[in-house]
Amino acid sequence: MALALFDLDNTLLAGDSDYLWGRFLVEQKLVNELEYDKENKRFLELYQQGNLDIYEFIEFAFKPLAANNLETLNTLHKQFMIEKILPIISEKSRALVEKHKSAGDTLIIITATNSFVTGPIAKEFGIEHLIATEPEMLEGRYTGKVTGTPCFQEGKITRLKEWLLANNIASEDCIFYSDSNNDLPLLKQVKKPVAVDPDEKLEAYAKENGWPIMSLL
Numbered sequence: 001m002a003l004a005l006f007d008l009d010n011t012l013l014a015g016d017s018d019y020l021w022g023r024f025l026v027e028q029k030l031v032n033e034l035e036y037d038k039e040n041k042r043f044l045e046l047y048q049q050g051n052l053d054i055y056e057f058i059e060f061a062f063k064p065l066a067a068n069n070l071e072t073l074n075t076l077h078k079q080f081m082i083e084k085i086l087p088i089i090s091e092k093s094r095a096l097v098e099k100h101k102s103a104g105d106t107l108i109i110i111t112a113t114n115s116f117v118t119g120p121i122a123k124e125f126g127i128e129h130l131i132a133t134e135p136e137m138l139e140g141r142y143t144g145k146v147t148g149t150p151c152f153q154e155g156k157i158t159r160l161k162e163w164l165l166a167n168n169i170a171s172e173d174c175i176f177y178s179d180s181n182n183d184l185p186l187l188k189q190v191k192k193p194v195a196v197d198p199d200e201k202l203e204a205y206a207k208e209n210g211w212p213i214m215s216l217l
Helices: 008-012 017-027 033-049 054-067 070-088 091-102 115-125 154-167 181-187 200-209
Strands: 003-006 106-114 129-138 141-147 174-178 192-196
Touching (some): 008 017, 008 115, 017 054, 017 115, 033 054, 054 106, 054 129, 054 141, 070 115, 070 141, 091 106, 091 115, 106 115, 154 181, 174 181, 181 200
Parallel strands (some): 003 106, 003 174, 106 129
8 A cells, every 4th residue: 555645736736725715815805905915926936936934924824714713714615615726626636636546545635735725625635634734723713823843845744754653654655746846855755756747946856866747737
């Protein structure tokens, strides 16, 4: 049995769910349009460059979670799934997931995007296991803070090791699909790294090291 790891944004999805959630909040007039949209774009650019300060981004991204109750957030997320997420799930992505399921592999989505945004997306793919950045919750409300290690860059290695230990699973036969140079730390660790519609930096590294490159678009 192999371990199949999937990055989410711009890998299984043909877009970035974190950024799209921000756009959705703007469209729903739940945040200040000019200020929030400007910051959302700035953080996306920093992420793409590999220069994102994850804690600065978390402080920004978690404010709307803390500002709304869970019932409101869940209602919004259902609309978000229909409008923003389902249209960017390709048949190729679904087929890749089904291929690993049919092989009896253990499937995990491992993503820097928080678990509130990504949990329902993992369910849409039928993937049971999700390792994501975890927003803190107290007494049924998000606090705006993070709990544990953010699942970003080297943090993905930390969070995966924690998950493997907790579930008593070995990782010798592990494949990881990702589009992003931010995932190079974990890609370098696994037995089978695969670049999926990679950014420029990851594409260059993959070619230099003979890694498979594929497209899910």
